[in-house]
Amino acid sequence: MPSALAQTFPGAEVQWITRKDMAPLLKNHPHIQRVWEFDRKTGLLGLIKLVWSMRAENFTHIYDAHNNMRSRVIAWILRPLGIIGIGPKFIRRSIRRWKRFLLFKLRINTFEMPFNGQRDLLEPLQKWGVSKIAPPAPQIFPSEENLKKAAEVLGDYTNAIALAPSAAFFLKRWPKDYWKDLIQLLPGERFVLLGGPEDSFIEDIHAVAPDRVLNLAGKCSLNVSSAVVALSRAVVSNDTGLLHVAEQLGKRTIALMGPAPFGFPSRPTTKIMELDLYCRPCSKHGQGPCVNKEKYHKCLVDITPPQVAEQLQGILRGHS
Template sequence: MPNALIIAPQWIGDAVMTEPLLRRLHARGERLTVGALPWVAPVYRAMPQVHEVVEFPFQHGGLQLKARRSLGKQLQGRFDAAYVLPNSLKSALLPFLADIPKRIGYLGEARVGLLTHRLKNPKAKPPMVAFYSALSGEPGIEADRPALRLPAPNVDAVLQAHGLAAGGYVVFAPGAEFGPAKRWPHYGELAASLQQTIVLLGSGKDVPFCEEIAARAPDRVLQLAGKTALLDAFALAAGARHVVSNDSGLMHVAAAFGVPQVALFGSSSPLHTPPLSDRAQVVWLKQDPAYQPPLDCAPCFERVCPLGHFRCLTDVSAERVLALL
């Protein structure tokens, strides 16, 4: 059985979208170890095909060559192949320093000599699941969909700890690490319109916005942003009646668990990072022929609206989302 090292992406949503690739590699007999940054590592613990997760001691920015060289030395002789999922130079360094004989990845920033098997980056932005699955070298990747699994007792225990029952609440994931051009501004209005219990999930950065939302319906909102471990947030999303989110990591988590959801897109595109679930409803004004004037500026893929109006999200009303729920 060949041993393979997976160099994981640094974003939660991207990590979820790599699951079909890992499922393909496992199905053909590869024993998978995933190397991931600490905040992404829990995603891979929800993938049963992963044998081991190694948390990398790296930080954002810089090559941190000394740390990579030290870890590479520790990993020498353990792996037959490495799959480098990010496109950066530093992500390809570790498999090279570990002297892994087969190193597969996309051509990226000056890393021709670091990879032994190189795929050309597509000119247009492709669907990301297929982008990752293509590293397997197998056909049929267009139909791939991510799936996550948590043991039922884990979900039940998390829900009980918060006084919740499966299917008895709605999750809002109002944050977006990428920037404000992905954040729908009307969650507070939607919270005031719903009668169900609402659970707010997100990181510590999302707390101020979540507290504003909670103030609109204080008797029905459970504000858990910044207060849960990532796998507990997964359990809360998995047990929800519905999830409402921006284009974010938790959107992909909800899709992978098959939870009914409304996914709100602004500066990004559901053609590139869609929630791959039959139970997902996508709202993107770019694709709405009734919306005038047309959003010729979308998708811009910018963190902040370059034109300053944020129409792509501001003009999606709470009533529209409520109707979908």
Template sequence: MKTLIIGPSWVGDMMMSQSLYRTMKTLNPEIEIDVMAPAWCRALLNKMPEVSKAISMPIGHGKLALRERYQLGKSLRNDNYDQAIVLPNSLKSALIPFFAGIPKRTGWKGEQRYGLLNDIRTLDKQAFPLMVERYIALAYPKNSVASAADLQKPLLYPKLIVETQDAIKTKSEFNLQDQTSLIGFCPGAEFGPAKRWPDYHYAKLADMLVKQGAKIVIFGSNNDKQVGDAIINQMAFPDKCINLAGATSLQQAVNLIAGCKAVISNDSGLMHIAAALGRPLVALYGPSSPDFTPPLSDQAVIIRLISGYHKVRRGDSQEGYHQSLIDIKPECVFEKLMTLLHQPQADLQS
């Protein structure tokens, strides 16, 4: 059986979608899975052994581009797909499988996609509270799972595979080959400061970790470079921290995170990548909630001081930080991390 997945357009969602691919392979080891997603996703899809081929989606997120979608669908007609699974909920995301003439087109109802999808599912959000459960449910025949309780357990969490030679090569490219106690910081958030742990807290935590023998590496996009610089500028040991925000490709960042002893992150796409790499992870949440999209890893610890749903908007502080994140103290994060590493107050170089 050959299946085309129309994948999501965000890092975190793309990572969670791997649980679907892993489940599909478990249910049918002979299945061939191709994923259509934005070109940047190739860096992640190439590290998912369940995916046979990554197909670049050339149409920008949010654009209808009806003619282009028709041409793209038409170009897939000879690929003999038996099924398409559409993960985004938009109407336009279902157009390409329809134009490709794929006989079985599966997805949640979303934007009234009757006709475009012919294996359409109606979502009970209470029955499937986690996004990853909603993805995994699409691996099963219609009406065979009524709730998350019916899904095969344990859930198959995302699991990226980084080849040893790739990790070594990337470390060498950034002169980190001799470092064995790297701690990754992922301080950025696409939404802005309200989802970020304050830079001054990161700086204090960095100094605490440096005293235990760690070297700090900051990851993120070019938009996060300023935040990374602010962290270093407030450190007592700035020479023990390197800011790689905006300096790496996504593939390089994944390879380097795989080599970190642990990761500290806000709620972000890189948080989900760290979880999928099996790195010990302390995930910091404020107004955004882990109830829907938590880090999927047995090696992750979540710190959140508030409960319930909070609309993410500009925070209370002058810098835009949310008070619930300001209230998470570096000492608390340090303690959680040391416990996670099973070495309270231990030397990180051990």
């Protein structure tokens, strides 16, 4: 999005407000001049203080891409007279509640297909002349310091295959044993496992081949994990944050897409593996419950390790 704005408004200063834990992904972007970091631990009062200080920037355009209570508070403070049309130009992205109701409750899909997370974020900005076609990768720029740290923790595993077996909700996770099978189907490859400190199950995947699998789950910051992805040969990921990191880095990636529709990748470097089922998508974030009457978790269980291994081998041959 920053690059798309820069294409439309050459010379404009783009500033971004985001959660503190997400801010590292925006650092070093050539088209973002300032990142405002909100620490959720400071609560509503902390948010108000932060945004009040932003008023001095005298923004001419404001885009609320998130459209939640927090982003509405930000908009109210930055454009207090917006209700009567006075102040910065403003766009709020619709979350399309009616379309979501039709999709999840009545199984009527009125969304533009295929699902495309980047397009959905850029589309509202067409009112300002911004194209809804995503700018080319990379759109994430790891610092030299973080690339160095990533190289240190990787050691001999630089240029290995990065695997992201976790996800916020269980139904978005390819089965744990399938990751083990994938590793065993490719005995000549090295793998790096990425995840958070709470993803203790990843150690079980590591144990299947500890001589050629490096477990970095919970051992790297978001900054360093992003740099690890940048130094990887290819990526296989569930529908989770590291999938989008890989895509914005332009890495060759396999995306295992299950129950949720709104985080779909779209770059040609990403191979989407999914099943056409009557029950998909079943929920906004993949929180469930599973509604398939034939088989529990069918949308990911029926994507088999040999199928993924075949696609991955094709990517690796093309990369080499």
